[in-house]
Amino acid sequence: MKETRMNRRQAGKILLGGVGGVVLDFQSSAAAAAFDTWPEFSFLVVTDTHIGYKNGTAAEKRWRNTAAELKDAQGDFVLHLGDLVDRGNETQYPVYTKFRDTIGKPFYEIPGNHDPESLFKQYIDQKIDRSFDHGGVRFLLFNNARTDSHDGFITPEQIAWLKSELEDAATANLRVIVCAHVPFHYNRHPDRGWYVKPDNGQTAFYELIEAHRDRVLAIFHGHFHNGIRGWDDRRPVHEILFPSALYNLDRGLMAKEAPGYNLPEFRPGYVLATFTGGKLILKYHVTGEADDGSIPEKALTW
Numbered sequence: 001m002k003e004t005r006m007n008r009r010q011a012g013k014i015l016l017g018g019v020g021g022v023v024l025d026f027q028s029s030a031a032a033a034a035f036d037t038w039p040e041f042s043f044l045v046v047t048d049t050h051i052g053y054k055n056g057t058a059a060e061k062r063w064r065n066t067a068a069e070l071k072d073a074q075g076d077f078v079l080h081l082g083d084l085v086d087r088g089n090e091t092q093y094p095v096y097t098k099f100r101d102t103i104g105k106p107f108y109e110i111p112g113n114h115d116p117e118s119l120f121k122q123y124i125d126q127k128i129d130r131s132f133d134h135g136g137v138r139f140l141l142f143n144n145a146r147t148d149s150h151d152g153f154i155t156p157e158q159i160a161w162l163k164s165e166l167e168d169a170a171t172a173n174l175r176v177i178v179c180a181h182v183p184f185h186y187n188r189h190p191d192r193g194w195y196v197k198p199d200n201g202q203t204a205f206y207e208l209i210e211a212h213r214d215r216v217l218a219i220f221h222g223h224f225h226n227g228i229r230g231w232d233d234r235r236p237v238h239e240i241l242f243p244s245a246l247y248n249l250d251r252g253l254m255a256k257e258a259p260g261y262n263l264p265e266f267r268p269g270y271v272l273a274t275f276t277g278g279k280l281i282l283k284y285h286v287t288g289e290a291d292d293g294s295i296p297e298k299a300l301t302w
């Protein structure tokens, strides 16, 4: 890893003017990442709990059981990638937090399209777009969902914030994982067709990510209720959708030759993500089921 990145940095220099000439480094300092060590830690990812789904208590029971498993799971902290409650039902936020607060680990949420910003601020966190650093990785969390659309949106102000966070991560020599509810990756039938369209900030976002491609490991999303679904056509940057803790649908994407990958597991669950040996292992955990070895995992490599 280190050697590859150093070589890229070397490749980015031109010697002008012969002996004693001027060396121009035409890569930005942000792109010339050189890391000495690979992160070594685990964390948990849960999403789309939709408490109050169909005005029933099934989602609440599911969340109670999931929270009990997250409490006992290894993992230094938990990410929740949005749609905490269903349809912005205010009465469900205290139900959500009641079980969340039994987990006993640091917890970081972002809103989904079912979570109005005003209620997120009231019940979850006054600051919606924020970051934290853990084990050599900066996690950037921001809201790209709106309650009136399944598509995603990123504003020029958010792009400016992301840019400054990425530049600061470069100064601190941190790798980066970006988290937002709605994917940026283009998708169409047989997929959902829900993403950040070019007119809604997709182009500016990808330009920024491309400028920091040696540092940004992955972009995480929820929203699709489709198990572990991802694309790696922008490698080294991976884009991954995580399974809903309430329900997932098998849309037959692999049989229909949709781009990317979709693991063959669609029961409700969460993911244990472990950095080890130059990889990030995404281990699907089905809520309420012991792992008999049949539940799949995805190893992301760079």
Ligand SMILES: [Fe+2]
Pocket: 082, 083, 112, 113, 114, 181, 222, 223, 224
């Ligand atoms: Fe959603």
